[in-house]
Amino acid sequence: MADIETSERGSALWIRLNRPERRNAYDAAMAGAISDAIDDASRYRSVVITGVPGSFCAGGSLGSLATPSVTEMRGLYRSSLRLFDSIRNCPRPVIAAVNGPAGGGGNELVVACDLAVAARSATFGQTGPRVGSSPVTGATNVMGVQIGEKRAKELSMLCRRYSAEQALVMGLVNEVVEDDDLEAAVVRWTEELAALSPRYLEITKVSSNLWWNSARDSFANGLGMLVQAIGSDDMIEGANAFMEKRPPQFPDPS
Numbered sequence: 001m002a003d004i005e006t007s008e009r010g011s012a013l014w015i016r017l018n019r020p021e022r023r024n025a026y027d028a029a030m031a032g033a034i035s036d037a038i039d040d041a042s043r044y045r046s047v048v049i050t051g052v053p054g055s056f057c058a059g060g061s062l063g064s065l066a067t068p069s070v071t072e073m074r075g076l077y078r079s080s081l082r083l084f085d086s087i088r089n090c091p092r093p094v095i096a097a098v099n100g101p102a103g104g105g106g107n108e109l110v111v112a113c114d115l116a117v118a119a120r121s122a123t124f125g126q127t128g129p130r131v132g133s134s135p136v137t138g139a140t141n142v143m144g145v146q147i148g149e150k151r152a153k154e155l156s157m158l159c160r161r162y163s164a165e166q167a168l169v170m171g172l173v174n175e176v177v178e179d180d181d182l183e184a185a186v187v188r189w190t191e192e193l194a195a196l197s198p199r200y201l202e203i204t205k206v207s208s209n210l211w212w213n214s215a216r217d218s219f220a221n222g223l224g225m226l227v228q229a230i231g232s233d234d235m236i237e238g239a240n241a242f243m244e245k246r247p248p249q250f251p252d253p254s
Contacts, residue, residue, distance in 0.1 A: 010194065011045035012044055012047065013041045013044040013046075015037050015049050015050070016051065016052060017051040017056075018052050022058065023055040023057075023100075024052065024106070025059055025105075026060060026080075026083075026105070027060075027061045031082065032083075035079070038083075038086040039090070044092055045194040045198060046093045046193045047090060047094045048094075048186055049087075049095070050098075050182075051100060053099065053100075056102045056110075057103075057105070059106045059127065074230075077223045080105055081223060083112075084109070084138060087109075087112045087113055091198075091202040092202070092205075093115060094114050095115045096109065096115070096116040096173075097182055098117065098118040098119060099119050100122055102123070103126075104126060104127035104133075107126055107155070108126075108138035110172060112138055115174050116172065116173040116174055117182065118164040118167060118173045118176050120165070120178055122167075123161050123164070125155060126155050126156050128156065130159040130242075131238040131248075132236065132239055132250075136226065137222070138219075139152065139155060140152070140218070141219070142212055143156070146171055146172065233250075233251050234251065237249060238250070
């Protein structure tokens with residue numbers, strides 16, 4: 001099974017995440033495949049990222065957190081950062097078509113995209129401290145610019161789930177539509193973008209990356225701290241609790 005499916009729809013490149021057995025959670029190889037597709041998309045007028053039916057993206061695959069390898073985890077962290085950078089460095093607008101749960105790195109994927117349209121059944125939220133990790137590549141920094149610092153800390157620290165309507169009110173997405181209307185709605189967005197100047201859209205996008213670029217050092221520093229925490233009691237307990245579908249029992253702070 002291919003990790004992603006790509007197709008041309010009019011002037012847009014559609015990238016569909018295709019790992020339904022793990023809710024489209026990505027490992028390093030899958031993140032690399034998405035990045036490669038985005039990096040090769042300059043001939044299109046826009047790019048759409050969505051998932052196979054049932055899920056948008058559950059973020060980074062958590063299976064490796066229970067028995068972590070420093071090399072493997074470093075690769076996952078670096079591939080996540082490359083994915084989000086590819087979205088921001090793509091000269092074309094990138095739209096998240098959120099067709100299901102966007103959790104953890106999947107929520108940060110929405111943060112990284114230029115625009116987002118959500119199906120009414122979609123949900124949003126971070127998972128980091130609940131599963132023995134931290135959302136350092138967007139949720140702890142850039143998301144605060146998008147939805148406000150206090151609300152971003154609520155998402156990042158408390159790991160609650162939010163409906164599509166709540167995400168719209170917060171400013172995390174641009175539009176909410178009925179589930180059956182999602183792809184048609186996103187096509188309308190891509191057609192509207194196709195009528196505009198690609199040159200000046202690129203200039204607009206590059207200029208809008210001010211806050212992303214300012215937070216870039218924060219991403220690198222945060223990932224460095226995550227690397228140092230690989231194999232910690234909190235990481236292993238969080239991952240095992242998630243996979244065993246039970247509340248985590250984290251050790252007391254020392």
